[in-house]
Amino acid sequence: MAEPALVGPVEVVGTGLLGTSIGLACRRAGLEVLLTDLNAEHVRTASGLGAGRARTPGDRPQLVVVAVPPDHLGEAVVAALAATDAVVTDVGSVKSEPQRVVAAASGPASLRRYVGGHPMAGSERSGPLAASAALFDGRPWAVTPHDTSDPTATSLVESLARLCGAVPVLMTPDEHDHAVARTSHLPHLLAVLVAGRLADAPAGQLALSGQGVRDVTRVAGGDPGLWQQIVTLNAEALRGLLAEVREELDVLQNALTQGDRPVLADLLERGVAGTRAIPGKHGGPAGATRSVYVSVPDHPGELARLFADAGASGVNIEDVHIDHDPGRPVGLVELVVDETRAEHLLESLESRDWVTHR
Amino acid sequence: MAEPALVGPVEVVGTGLLGTSIGLACRRAGLEVLLTDLNAEHVRTASGLGAGRARTPGDRPQLVVVAVPPDHLGEAVVAALAATDAVVTDVGSVKSEPQRVVAAASGPASLRRYVGGHPMAGSERSGPLAASAALFDGRPWAVTPHDTSDPTATSLVESLARLCGAVPVLMTPDEHDHAVARTSHLPHLLAVLVAGRLADAPAGQLALSGQGVRDVTRVAGGDPGLWQQIVTLNAEALRGLLAEVREELDVLQNALTQGDRPVLADLLERGVAGTRAIPGKHGGPAGATRSVYVSVPDHPGELARLFADAGASGVNIEDVHIDHDPGRPVGLVELVVDETRAEHLLESLESRDWVTHR
Numbered sequence A, B: 001m002a003e004p005a006l007v008g009p010v011e012v013v014g015t016g017l018l019g020t021s022i023g024l025a026c027r028r029a030g031l032e033v034l035l036t037d038l039n040a041e042h043v044r045t046a047s048g049l050g051a052g053r054a055r056t057p058g059d060r061p062q063l064v065v066v067a068v069p070p071d072h073l074g075e076a077v078v079a080a081l082a083a084t085d086a087v088v089t090d091v092g093s094v095k096s097e098p099q100r101v102v103a104a105a106s107g108p109a110s111l112r113r114y115v116g117g118h119p120m121a122g123s124e125r126s127g128p129l130a131a132s133a134a135l136f137d138g139r140p141w142a143v144t145p146h147d148t149s150d151p152t153a154t155s156l157v158e159s160l161a162r163l164c165g166a167v168p169v170l171m172t173p174d175e176h177d178h179a180v181a182r183t184s185h186l187p188h189l190l191a192v193l194v195a196g197r198l199a200d201a202p203a204g205q206l207a208l209s210g211q212g213v214r215d216v217t218r219v220a221g222g223d224p225g226l227w228q229q230i231v232t233l234n235a236e237a238l239r240g241l242l243a244e245v246r247e248e249l250d251v252l253q254n255a256l257t258q259g260d261r262p263v264l265a266d267l268l269e270r271g272v273a274g275t276r277a278i279p280g281k282h283g284g285p286a287g288a289t290r291s292v293y294v295s296v297p298d299h300p301g302e303l304a305r306l307f308a309d310a311g312a313s314g315v316n317i318e319d320v321h322i323d324h325d326p327g328r329p330v331g332l333v334e335l336v337v338d339e340t341r342a343e344h345l346l347e348s349l350e351s352r353d354w355v356t357h358r
Helices: A017-028 A040-048 A070-083 A096-105 A151-163 A173-199 A211-221 A224-233 A235-258 A261-277 A302-312 A339-351 B017-028 B040-048 B070-083 B096-105 B108-112 B151-163 B173-199 B211-221 B224-233 B235-258 B261-277 B302-312 B339-350
Strands: A010-013 A033-036 A063-066 A087-090 A116-119 A140-144 A167-170 A289-297 A319-323 A330-338 A355-357 B010-013 B033-036 B063-066 B087-090 B116-119 B140-144 B167-170 B289-297 B319-323 B330-338 B355-357
Touching: A010 A017, A010 A070, A017 A033, A017 A040, A017 A151, A033 A040, A063 A070, A063 A151, A070 A087, A070 A096, A070 A224, A087 A151, A096 A173, A096 A235, A116 A151, A116 A173, A140 A151, A140 A173, A151 A167, A173 A211, A173 A224, A173 A235, A173 B173, A173 B211, A173 B235, A173 B261, A211 B173, A211 B211, A211 B261, A224 A235, A224 B261, A235 A261, A235 B173, A235 B235, A261 B173, A261 B211, A261 B224, A289 A302, A289 A339, A302 A330, A302 A339, A302 B302, A330 A339, A339 A355, B010 B017, B010 B070, B017 B033, B017 B040, B017 B151, B033 B040, B063 B070, B063 B151, B070 B087, B070 B096, B070 B108, B070 B224, B087 B151, B096 B173, B096 B235, B116 B151, B116 B173, B140 B151, B140 B173, B151 B167, B173 B211, B173 B224, B173 B235, B224 B235, B235 B261, B289 B302, B289 B339, B302 B330, B302 B339, B330 B339, B339 B355
Parallel strands: A010 A033, A010 A063, A063 A087, A087 A116, A140 A167, B010 B033, B010 B063, B063 B087, B087 B116, B140 B167
Antiparallel strands: A116 A140, A289 A330, A289 A355, A319 A330, A319 B319, B116 B140, B289 B330, B289 B355, B319 B330
């Protein structure tokens, strides 16, 4: 069966960050976009940004993208399936629970037209003004057909993901929820537990903070209102993971109390193995990288000079981190490069008088 | 009482990463440096790098810096106090336990010459070849005199820290251990618990991994052998924090099971408060920052071009993150800048044809 072309119109329900960005991406590709939102002001804003035009009663979309907050997702999908004969998808962070709501309230013919989705992009910003057509470039976009989803509907949603510059990743709603529980929701919750210990720290204890705690707790700054909805909706998938963590925490506490070094070593080694399991860039296995550290005076122009010199060396920078310093206007910049290129970068930077260390 | 000048010689016991770097920093400042290590090869390497010369029996150091692994720290300090009349300091990650060992084995006159220390730098690399005179630039360096430490000894250790480019932070050994338990050891252990769930993930689940899980688990890649020693030595200070986390985990599990949204909201909000408690650059309160996102083609030269253009805008970059993409050679670079400068940077970059989003 030939894959149906995504020709539009595409209707976006909910013109927040994701909805408006999808509208912008579709407009970028030349598709007609129809915008719907309970808040008429948001529709005007999104339309003004070039994300589409307000939907009118006579419109007949080919595809409806439901992009409303998690709490209202299921009902909005049901409404879209009832109001049109379009394929309907959504962009919510959790897939099984909305799926159940939709299945309970829709007839079989309608249900076939629904294929859930979840672009892994942009969750820390919100609102139409934060939107961009490029938000999804290169990001994974989970596409989660249920048992009775029509294959042509699934293909259409995959086409949407690709049109937005993303990489569609097919999985069931259940697989998705367990995957994001493990790779997004659990990390978020444990980061919150670490950060919670900082809020009520005795005065002066945080003076020794380094890059490590900043990295671990960074995601804990996310919108509590949104995350409350997400973890509640995904409570089922989180249950098993939290139980595993609780059990391992017990093992850890006992091992520390008893000075059981082999048990501690095993736990720490499994942590190292876990960091190596995360996919590297471009989806392949994590290539061996090495970090090159450079002292950089902390004012405009210096970072640019460093990257110009790094660029001149021909070595590709895979990742960058800047360590914060508590008292001196010198920053330590960490350049992560392919292991085999690190020496060349070091020599190149040193020849241009950068203070480096290995 | 006038602060005694640090004129040297400085003896470094243990020519690993920290010891060799301290040697290099002292040489940079023109001090004579004497090197000691059980491994003569390491001494030769460190000496060859310019970190000092091998100690000889007739030498009389002004200050001895003990930089051996945590397990042997206490006994090495005892030996140094017995062998010289120098001030003795160390650079270990945990201070109370070594302090107890030293106090139990040294007479009061010797004990007064001991002031522990802990530079917050470079723990993820090891060995003399990774050393640099600039390793400590702008970093905090905890200086932890005990009850009977001589004030002139304390001043001398503070002078060492400043000479190495660091910022001395005075606190008791106990305060130090509780501080690093909260800001370094607990985050490390919880990152390890998150990473442990990745190592045995069912195939395909990690495909949706984003920057969040990478940030949270990054520190979990640290050397298990070293961390085993550190957390064992600091088990006492970690006990209370782990118990708090265990309790909060119980609250979290119950709240999820019962759908108790207010409890979840409270926990998440305390997480946000915690992220805001971490000191910002230059030691002051964290200034309000905003992130500017730019799509950057992933090959040499592009990052340099971005930073050149960012530099030309005159806006100082406070932090940088590069999101990894699983299938497309486009990276999303996040530039963290002062909130009041973000718009200017955006306009500046957009005028030079960068694809940005807010």
